[in-house]
Amino acid sequence: MIYLDNAATTAISPKVMDVLKESMDSDFANPGTIYSIGLDAKKKVERAKQDIVSALNIPPTHKIVFTSGGTEANNLFIKGFCFSDKKVAYLGLEHPSILEPLAYLGSLGNNPHSLLEYQTEGRLDLKQASVLTKSQSQLLCLSHVNNELGTVNDPVSVFVTLHINSPDTRLFMDGVQAVSSMKISSKMWPGLAAYSLSGHKIHGPKGIGLLVYDSKLSITPIIHGGRQQDGVRSGTLPVPLIRAMARAIVLAVERIDEMQDHFNFLNNRLVQGLCELNDQLPELDIRFNSLVTDDLQKQSPSIVNFSFAPVEGEVLLHHLEEKNIFVGLGSACSASSKKPSKILTGIGLSEEEARCSLRLSFSGNNTIEDVDLFLKEFSIAYQGLYPTFRE
Amino acid sequence: MNTKTLLIRYDEIGLKGRNRRHFENQLVSNIRYALRDIKNIKIDKIHGRILGRVDFTDAEKCTSRLTQIPGIASISIGNSMEPDFDKIAQLGISLIQSKLQVLGKLKFCVRTRRSNKSFPFTSKEFDFEVGSRIMEALSSNGLSVDINHADFVLEVEIGPQKTIVFDNRVSGLSGLPVGSSGQVLSLLSGGIDSPVSTFKLINRGCRVHSVFFDNRTFLGRGGYDKVVRLAHTLNRFQGGGKLYVISFQAIQVAIRDHCTDSNRVVLYRRMMYRIAHALAELKNYQGLVTGESVGQVASQTLKNLMAVSCVVPMSILRPLIGMNKQEIITHAKQIGTYDISIEPQPDCCSVFMPNHPGTSCKIKYLEADERLYPWEELMSSALDSMETIDLDDLD
Numbered sequence: 001m002i003y004l005d006n007a008a009t010t011a012i013s014p015k016v017m018d019v020l021k022e023s024m025d026s027d028f029a030n031p032g033t034i035y036s037i038g039l040d041a042k043k044k045v046e047r048a049k050q051d052i053v054s055a056l057n058i059p060p061t062h063k064i065v066f067t068s069g070g071t072e073a074n075n076l077f078i079k080g081f082c083f084s085d086k087k088v089a090y091l092g093l094e095h096p097s098i099l100e101p102l103a104y105l106g107s108l109g110n111n112p113h114s115l116l117e118y119q120t121e122g123r124l125d126l127k128q129a130s131v132l133t134k135s136q137s138q139l140l141c142l143s144h145v146n147n148e149l150g151t152v153n154d155p156v157s158v159f160v161t162l163h164i165n166s167p168d169t170r171l172f173m174d175g176v177q178a179v180s181s182m183k184i185s186s187k188m189w190p191g192l193a194a195y196s197l198s199g200h201k202i203h204g205p206k207g208i209g210l211l212v213y214d215s216k217l218s219i220t221p222i223i224h225g226g227r228q229q230d231g232v233r234s235g236t237l238p239v240p241l242i243r244a245m246a247r248a249i250v251l252a253v254e255r256i257d258e259m260q261d262h263f264n265f266l267n268n269r270l271v272q273g274l275c276e277l278n279d280q281l282p283e284l285d286i287r288f289n290s291l292v293t294d295d296l297q298k299q300s301p302s303i304v305n306f307s308f309a310p311v312e313g314e315v316l317l318h319h320l321e322e323k324n325i326f327v328g329l330g331s332a333c334s335a336s337s338k339k340p341s342k343i344l345t346g347i348g349l350s351e352e353e354a355r356c357s358l359r360l361s362f363s364g365n366n367t368i369e370d371v372d373l374f375l376k377e378f379s380i381a382y383q384g385l386y387p388t389f390r391e
Numbered sequence: 392m393n394t395k396t397l398l399i400r401y402d403e404i405g406l407k408g409r410n411r412r413h414f415e416n417q418l419v420s421n422i423r424y425a426l427r428d429i430k431n432i433k434i435d436k437i438h439g440r441i442l443g444r445v446d447f448t449d450a451e452k453c454t455s456r457l458t459q460i461p462g463i464a465s466i467s468i469g470n471s472m473e474p475d476f477d478k479i480a481q482l483g484i485s486l487i488q489s490k491l492q493v494l495g496k497l498k499f500c501v502r503t504r505r506s507n508k509s510f511p512f513t514s515k516e517f518d519f520e521v522g523s524r525i526m527e528a529l530s531s532n533g534l535s536v537d538i539n540h541a542d543f544v545l546e547v548e549i550g551p552q553k554t555i556v557f558d559n560r561v562s563g564l565s566g567l568p569v570g571s572s573g574q575v576l577s578l579l580s581g582g583i584d585s586p587v588s589t590f591k592l593i594n595r596g597c598r599v600h601s602v603f604f605d606n607r608t609f610l611g612r613g614g615y616d617k618v619v620r621l622a623h624t625l626n627r628f629q630g631g632g633k634l635y636v637i638s639f640q641a642i643q644v645a646i647r648d649h650c651t652d653s654n655r656v657v658l659y660r661r662m663m664y665r666i667a668h669a670l671a672e673l674k675n676y677q678g679l680v681t682g683e684s685v686g687q688v689a690s691q692t693l694k695n696l697m698a699v700s701c702v703v704p705m706s707i708l709r710p711l712i713g714m715n716k717q718e719i720i721t722h723a724k725q726i727g728t729y730d731i732s733i734e735p736q737p738d739c740c741s742v743f744m745p746n747h748p749g750t751s752c753k754i755k756y757l758e759a760d761e762r763l764y765p766w767e768e769l770m771s772s773a774l775d776s777m778e779t780i781d782l783d784d785l786d
Binding site: 312314315317319320321322387388389 | 611
């Protein structure tokens with residue numbers, strides 16, 4: 001099997017699995033109890049939290065709250081911080097776990113302010129930041145790395161710009177796609193009101209994520225119960241999942257230089273191979289939707305998104321599936337409609353172009369042979385399908 | 392052993408003439424098969440009814456399964472007891488009380504059958520004695536008597552050896568027992584209609600096998616997984632069903648690439664009918680079942696139904712032909728296929744759908760289109776690569 005859809009989820013790493021198994025076996029006690037085995041479990045959670053703090057350079061000004069994943073972390077901050085009257089701005093190219101909570105706030109009368117007209121290459125055009133002052137936005141929501149395009153909003157640059165042009169606007173970033181391919185610098189935290197992460201995008205388990213937030217801020221909980229985690233997020237802490245995610249974060253950070261080189265290598269081979277196919281096949285017209293650049297300030301090398309009208313991405317995906325090659329759609333359709341997501345149309349593609357696209361996303365498990373085999377099978381499938389789609 | 396009596400009633404079979412025994416025997420055989428894993432169960436056919444004796448702990452489970460067997464009109468769970476007014480009334484109170492609590496008010500009556508004519512009270516006297524005791528206890532809680540439109544009927548049978556008091560009747564599917572009407576082949580898709588049409592034929596006593604036309608290279612395996620679940624759900628009503636999976640992509644691509652756009656949908660369906668017919672002939676099935684309903688979509692106009700029917704010399708059974716969509720949806724919800732059918736799944740890639748499907752395709756033009764691609768060769772190859780799933784194996 002060749003798996004090239006690591007932005008959707010990643011295979012759990014053997015080292016993480018060891019922690020998970022050991023912890024499932026031994027850490028059954030409730031870390032909220034006051035007898036010795038509960039206190040031991042609590043200590044392990046604190047230790048895991050400390051490991052995360054060290055790995056991500058999180059300063060003492062910020063707190064960690066564990067959630068069930070990235071979606072919950074995004075919901076918790078947007079609803080918990082903005083409910084019900086704080087003005088929010090967003091780019092309009094974010095993941096549904098940001099767009100939908102914002103739409104929910106809108107349904108309550110607090111309409112978010114879309115900055116889509118100020119996007120350039122899938123990022124917020126920082127020259128236009130003064131618009132935030134005019135709209136009196138108190139929060140700006142952005143993806144650190146866009147989940148479909150891989151484009152980067154650099155937290156430090158965004159914060160510096162905000163500081164100068166709109167000092168009352170705080171910054172919230174969805175970091176779910178970032179930790180596997182971006183260096184998390186200590187410089188970014190002072191500018192961040194909050195930042196979300198997910199375990200399963202970095203070879204950790206599903207069902208666990210976290211929100212890092214500025215401890216000066218008051219967050220209204222969305223899950224009420226036994227007041228665990230200072231009452232911000234109630235629910236018994238899943239010790240094995242937390243420990244496993246901590247391990248996954250530490251491993252991701254330890255290997256980040258090596259991974260960036262590896263992703264660049266795979267990315268260059270893929271882009272070059274697609275360009276060669278484009279030259280060889282008269283009927284193929286590749287358009288790169290993600291940026292073709294080595295500039296990590298602009299583009300994550302782990303995601304490549306490209307279009308190839310008139311062949312539908314979904315059909316090509318299934319043809320590749322027959323060859324045991326698994327890739328992502330360039331533009332994920334929502335479960336209830338056939339319309340492509342707003343990301344590719346948001347950067348100017350037509351709906352047809354958005355449908356005729358694929359997203360490949362790498363992990364450390366991928367090899368150059370995977371990319372070469374993908375290119376070979378993509379070429380065969382495209383040539384086979386082209387006559388059927390040509391009108 | 393503390394046992395309970397299951398009284399299993401049938402309706403339509405009772406209208407049969409000299410071949411009634413054939414239907415009764417088939418139903419008893421189906422009941423025995425459905426309850427084969429229940430220990431110490433005894434099923435007997437007595438005087439136009441079927442009686443079961445089961446351990447009291449299994450009675451509810453058996454009743455629930457019997458509601459899924461075509462041919463059964465209703466089932467009641469009975470308790471053997473002394474023919475004592477007070478004790479019977481006490482049991483009646485306990486059975487009614489739980490329902491009364493949920494519903495708030497309830498109309499009831501007592502119906503006694505007395506085969507032991509030496510019993511010192513008439514049936515009507517017995518009804519009155521038990522009924523009045525129950526009313527005395529529960530009338531202030533919302534219970535009333537209604538002999539003709541009762542929500543709850545407490546049935547009492549006074550026999551020579553024992554008296555049995557039955558809980559309210561649980562409705563069955565009615566219809567005819569599977570196996571009494573032969574075997575047919577249903578064209579099953581992941582939609583709402585074809586599972587309902589399949590069920591309709593099962594409920595008329597047919598054992599229904601299904602064929603699915605799969606295009607996973609274009610649409611993915613999701614459609615296949617969904618149809619397997621639908622077929623498995625439907626097989627619960629019959630047992631012994633098979634699902635045949637035909638790889639259809641080569642045929643769809645050939646039609647897409649060679650034939651007139653507006654004829655495409657009818658051409659796809661003509662190929663499905665031909666393949667289903669060949670399969671039915673091979674397996675000795677006696678008809679094809681489809682979920683078509685007049686005018687629902689372009690391929691289901693009267694002219695297009697004719698244009699697809701004429702390619703197969705076999706009965707085409709269309710139990711939904713005169714039903715509207717809402718009626719079909721109601722049926723689908725009742726048989727438990729609706730929630731699976733509406734799961735989002737591409738069922739026809741846009742590349743295969745013409746912009747303007749013809750509503751009145753002419754047979755001579757369809758035949759002309761079919762001369763443009765090697766349909767016989769493609770059909771033969773599709774049948775050769777067919778996958779067969781024994782649905783009982785999925786239980």
